[in-house]
Amino acid sequence: MIALYGRVSTEEQATKGYSLRNQIEECRRKANTKEIVEYVDDGYSGEFLERPALTKLREDVKGNRITKVYCYDPDRLSRKLMNALIIDDEFRSKGVDIIYINGEYADSPEGKLFYSLRGAISEFEKAKITERMSSGRKRKAQEGKIVKNHKMYGYDYDKEKAMYVVNEHEASVVKMIFHKFVVEQIGMNSIAKELTAKGVKTKTGKDVWHRQVVRQILMNESYTGDYYQNKWNTEGMIRNKYTDNPDNKIKMRHRDKSEWIPINIPQIIERTQYEEAAELLKQSRRRYAKAAVNQYLLSGLLRCGTCGNTMVGTKTTWWGKPHFIYTDRKSHAGAKHPGCVLDIKMEKLDEEVWKDVEQFVYNPELLFKYDNTKDVSMELKQAEKLKEDIKKAEKGRKKLYSLFAISDDLDEEELKKEIVELQDKQRKAEERLMEVEKEINKNKNDRDIDSIKETINELISKEDRITFDVKKSLIRVLVKEVIVEGKEKININYF
Template sequence: MRAAVYIRVSTDDQVKHGYSLAEQREACCSRARILGAQEVTVFSDEGISGSTLERPGLNEMREAAREGRFQLLVVRDPDRLSRKLAHQLLITDELEKCGIKLEFLDFDWKDTPEGRLFYSIRGAIAEYEREKIRDRMGRGKEQKARQGGIPINFDVFGYQYDPETGKVSYLEHEKKVVVEIFNWFTSEDIGANGIAKRLNENGIPTRRRAGRWHRQVVKQILANTVYIGLWRFKGMYIKVPPIIDENTFYRAQEKLKEVRRLYAGKQKHGYLLSGLITCADCGNTMTGAYARWWGKRERRYTCNKTCQGYKNEGCRPVKYILADALEEAVWNQIQTWLMDPDRLAREAMGQIVGQNDPREQIMVINKHLASIEKGQEALIDVIAKGYLDHMDSIEKKLAELKRRKEKLEKRKEELLLAYRQREELFAKIDEIREISESILRRLDDLAFTEKRSLVRALVKQVIVSGRGVPGGNGLRFINVTVLAKIPEQKISS
């Protein structure tokens, strides 16, 4: 018999319970050999919480179980498998379907209705206890915060925190950077992006000392009340040493508010395809830019990235595509789809018509399964009648039939899922047809926001390649590919 051992330990487990991987490995392997295992495989996870199923060792063990590489699994206790009852039951059910016996060292597991009930009750109680502990810890943190203490690890640029004393103090070299950021912003004609660029050019490191400063990080610093001595935690403020005086901080807030107001004013130049366009030449997304071109300001799309923090600056020389021409081309394509509501359905159907109907394959599998079950019953009947002369070959045949049955059942589950997805797609086609017919009647009256919503409902991505030259409809020598969420079309000009 081949056996497997699963062991897991987190830092908390070692401190509270004295568990260690070596101790679990020795105890579990010893039990496996006592139960008759000639070969024992160990799967382990170290320093990983039992609250998640995404663990390398656990994943490897489950895969080995599905492949039939062992017949017995030995574990210290159910908490080693998972700290969540639902996950424990899921793994136990998987092992049972694979024909694997489960053995716990510190828990009397019985594969009976009563045993399963007790197993579930034990898991539920353990999970309840953990939730109570989590709740108590949360309330303890809030109580500590009300008393002016730091309830969690305090990791803020400009400061350092000593968990042993609970004290917050300045980190002098970062404190100077914070002061400069506020002074630059309030006394110079410079924005968050300009400050990020200056910090990068001066080689000033970030808190993690890796990567570059980004304008969003600068904005977060400028808007954080922690720098006037008020650190926000769950709706309350905890006092810490201030770095910036209140007058400087509120001048910065006024400027941020003005910047937001000016930025909001620019939104009158709406961009229909914002967030959907990708430049095929450099790989960047393309965003709206109200740019000056030959002395005239126009709406355009560009892959150029001037904000600090972007690794890819985009095409060089800078690429600009006329927004009106590009939006018109894409909108015309959408109108073409909508003018014939049934066309959408036909093109979507083309993706699935011609494929084999999953139901037909399911019927074939059901026949094979029925045949396998008859074969198993016949072999079991032979054993029951005492014909044991060829016992070894009979056992091999039963094992082979079991493997075939498991593969067929797995394939059947895949086909059932494919069938459900197929039916959902049919339903979606009907929905798109209905939407198309409704919108078609008032297509010319749609507001910009409605147009944009329609574009996002139908268009998955717009890919632009080439640079183009002035003239024609503004898209000369530019290739535009419109990928729809169901059908796909291509416009070239």
């Protein structure tokens, strides 16, 4: 219901000629509707708020019976500016618009002051609300809780715990995307097409995947378990929806990293795989626009059995001649594990792995006759070796702690450095042990032989002969990982 409010005091009627009839008629004309309730205080001073009609109007606004109020000008509500502001704010806080008819009032000194104060109070309240909300969100984040559900693919949001929980189906898709991109070296567009063809739904329930959605997943560091809040500064962006000119829009920007609030969430992707994906994304334009300068058959599949580092292909020079090798060395800035300096000739390793894989290319049925306990036995041995490395690291640290406690002659900084290195080695061995134990417990007999045959036949039929690219794809269909145990021994883990 729409309300009209009018007021006039006895003094005003006598000295200033104010007319209630004129006020009501002007309000009715402006409202332009018959569904109107009139609230009229005849002969009441505007100095006080205790007036019968105004009191009833305020009660009806609080009771949500009024949707809009028409009034001739603010001094009809009260002659005191602060009282008029209080009532104006009271109505607007209930979602009730209050419209003043007297246009001249807005141009008067009183009117300018009224609207200036109302605007200032509104801005002040808005700023206080924003500050309280921001402070509350920061406090919540500092308590290790997720402030807002960003509907991240791979996770569901537990509202009671304010935490992300793994969505097993979506997490399996995330793992597949990283595997295809990093290990199989399939482009983002092809991955998106495959997901669409398989009928996998996006987070919003759409049937079609786009390259950019796949890219966003590959770029999302949160899948490693490291999630940051208070990362983006969105101050002032709310006004963008009222601005058509793109030059006037405020862009979202990063806060300084010191202001980010880290939160631990369930991990889906290993950090090493995320970092490999990040590196490949940097090179994606070159990688997918033209052939790579140097091609490595086993890229993304190799791991050193001693230190656990992934092995990458690289070009080196011996006696002035170029040679291609796989190495576990990590010499880039910030590398935590430099590796155990294992280098092996690319040609030798490629040939050995392909010879083993080739038997399954033409006879995939052998995968099911293949003694799966061979893989499990190999992984059990690897697990035992890792456990031994962990014990050695623990024992070494205890010795160093004892030396640190009883000796005054040793270099304190050097001892600390050695302790940290052993802690690092132990942590990495423990992480690798968890991975190996997962593989041991994994059921390896749930493969679809028809699907494998179809994929292999499709790859072979593309060319008259098995080219380098076909070999590379075939290996990635069948091989999960190649563990290099020194220069003479390799272990191939099949899917």
